[in-house]
Amino acid sequence: MAGELKERVARGVAWSIAEKIGTTLLQTGVSIVVLRLLMPDDFGVVAILTAFAAVAATVVDSGFSQALIRKAEPSDEDYRSVFLFNIGVSAVLYGLLAALSPLVAEYYDMPVLEQVAPVFFLLLPANALCVIQHTIFTRRFRFALLSKVTFAASFVSGCAAVLLALAGCGVWSLVAQRVLQMAVRALLLWRLSDWRPRRRGGPAFVSLREMAPFSFSLLATDLISALYNKIPQLCIGKLWPADTLGYFDQALKLKDLPATSVMTAVQGVTYPAFSKIAADGRKFAESFRQVTMVVAYAMFPVMLGLSAAAHDLFAVLLGEKWMPTVPYFEAVCLAGLFYPVAMVAYNVMKTGCSGRTIVRLEIFKKCIMTVILVVTLPRSVQAVVWGLVLFAACEMAVNVGAALRAVPLSGWRLARTLLPVALISGAMYGVVRAVAGAPIEPVGLRLLLEIAGGAGAYLLLSLLFRPEAFAEMLSIVRRQLRA
Numbered sequence: 001m002a003g004e005l006k007e008r009v010a011r012g013v014a015w016s017i018a019e020k021i022g023t024t025l026l027q028t029g030v031s032i033v034v035l036r037l038l039m040p041d042d043f044g045v046v047a048i049l050t051a052f053a054a055v056a057a058t059v060v061d062s063g064f065s066q067a068l069i070r071k072a073e074p075s076d077e078d079y080r081s082v083f084l085f086n087i088g089v090s091a092v093l094y095g096l097l098a099a100l101s102p103l104v105a106e107y108y109d110m111p112v113l114e115q116v117a118p119v120f121f122l123l124l125p126a127n128a129l130c131v132i133q134h135t136i137f138t139r140r141f142r143f144a145l146l147s148k149v150t151f152a153a154s155f156v157s158g159c160a161a162v163l164l165a166l167a168g169c170g171v172w173s174l175v176a177q178r179v180l181q182m183a184v185r186a187l188l189l190w191r192l193s194d195w196r197p198r199r200r201g202g203p204a205f206v207s208l209r210e211m212a213p214f215s216f217s218l219l220a221t222d223l224i225s226a227l228y229n230k231i232p233q234l235c236i237g238k239l240w241p242a243d244t245l246g247y248f249d250q251a252l253k254l255k256d257l258p259a260t261s262v263m264t265a266v267q268g269v270t271y272p273a274f275s276k277i278a279a280d281g282r283k284f285a286e287s288f289r290q291v292t293m294v295v296a297y298a299m300f301p302v303m304l305g306l307s308a309a310a311h312d313l314f315a316v317l318l319g320e321k322w323m324p325t326v327p328y329f330e331a332v333c334l335a336g337l338f339y340p341v342a343m344v345a346y347n348v349m350k351t352g353c354s355g356r357t358i359v360r361l362e363i364f365k366k367c368i369m370t371v372i373l374v375v376t377l378p379r380s381v382q383a384v385v386w387g388l389v390l391f392a393a394c395e396m397a398v399n400v401g402a403a404l405r406a407v408p409l410s411g412w413r414l415a416r417t418l419l420p421v422a423l424i425s426g427a428m429y430g431v432v433r434a435v436a437g438a439p440i441e442p443v444g445l446r447l448l449l450e451i452a453g454g455a456g457a458y459l460l461l462s463l464l465f466r467p468e469a470f471a472e473m474l475s476i477v478r479r480q481l482r483a
Contacts, residue, residue, distance in 0.1 A: 040246030053232035063218030157181035251328035297469035303336030
């Protein structure tokens with residue numbers, strides 16, 4: 001990356017990751033309290049609603065926010081057109097989902113779904129209200145501000161969830177947390193932004209029509225992805241009891257706290273950055289390699305460490321009630337090794353590949369996912385989890401392959417970049433597993449030794465072998481401390 005842009009990206013990633021770390025720690029604390037107070041079937045109910053909401057949110061955006069980020073100079077009319085589109089579609093989908101909630105409740109034999117769904121799906125219009133503000137701040141690299149907004153919304157909603165759970169409100173505490181988080185986020189973004197949907201220019205559909213080819217290509221890929229990402233929850237909710245779905249869904253969510261949180265930060269910053277340098281093939285390729293390397297260096301040890309220490313982690317923090325989640329969590333954390341690399345490559349694809357190519361690749365990946373689900377769903381929930389790990393590996397391979405065709409970077413050079421990180425992380429995993437298997441009591445002490453041993457081993461091996469990723473990470477930290 002060029003000097004100024006590289007610094008802006010580094011600052012943006014640093015702020016975003018700082019916010020994600022803070023938010024993740026906050027959400028982890030809230031989750032521990034709420035998980036101890038509520039029952040697994042409460043989380044199963046919310047998992048079903050979340051699946052529907054995730055698909056609907058993808059339709060509401062329809063890829064237009066990404067088109068605005070990619071566009072060189074969006075006009076005010078472009079922003080207004082997308083805003084009106086988002087509001088209109090969100091209102092229609094909200095009404096449709098609220099009307100269908102009795103049928104969904106009957107299908108899953110969860111009567112409480114009918115009561116909470118109309119409140120839960122208020123997420124959709126609340127999110128639609130602030131998509132444009134978030135897009136504008138992203139284009140301006142205002143990640144410090146966005147980080148503060150996200151943390152504030154998480155803090156308010158997390159406190160509300162804990163208080164409601166303590167008051168015995170059950171599933172309503174989870175519903176309130178999700179809706180309140182989105183509402184506070186929308187309110188803050190409106191308050192901090194100077195953009196308003198003023199009437200200017202021609203009809204709204206003119207701007208939408210110009211952006212539609214790229215936007216709808218992204219919609220197709222994102223919609224396919226959203227549907228397939230939630231198929232396991234929807235099927236498990238039907239085939240197994242609600243508490244089993246709760247165990248499975250919490251394994252995914254707890255894995256996502258570090259994995260998805262960090263990658264959301266990295267994606268949010270790197271996509272606009274990649275878009276600005278896409279014309280310079282060498283800088284584009286080197287940026288892709290460096291971002292992938294640094295993300296892998298940060299995420300590989302976290303995901304492997306969580307998998308290795310899962311049993312003691314759950315025993316200490318969540319108690320006996322949630323121990324059935326451990327086998328799912330141990331396995332699904334391994335998917336976190338592939339997900340970060342796949343997502344960075346996907347940002348390269350969005351910048352350097354045509355919309356049609358992205359759609360074709362998404363269909364191909366989902367064909368793989370279909371085969372995996374057909375094989376694993378009839379067997380067991382654990383089989384489904386291992387199927388998700390296999391699919392994460394396949395998705396990484398497909399995304400990286402497509403990204404490498406879009407930039408002048410060889411697969412062998414990228415592999416040589418990641419191999420030292422993978423080897424050091426694997427050695428750290430062995431250390432943590434060895435400590436976890438030692439007859440050390442109490443469990444809390446053993447968990448502390450696992451964390452200290454893993455962190456110490458990773459740092460010591462990094463200092464000993466000095467991989468490129470370690471040097472780059474130190475350089476980033478020094479620059480941020482001087483900033």
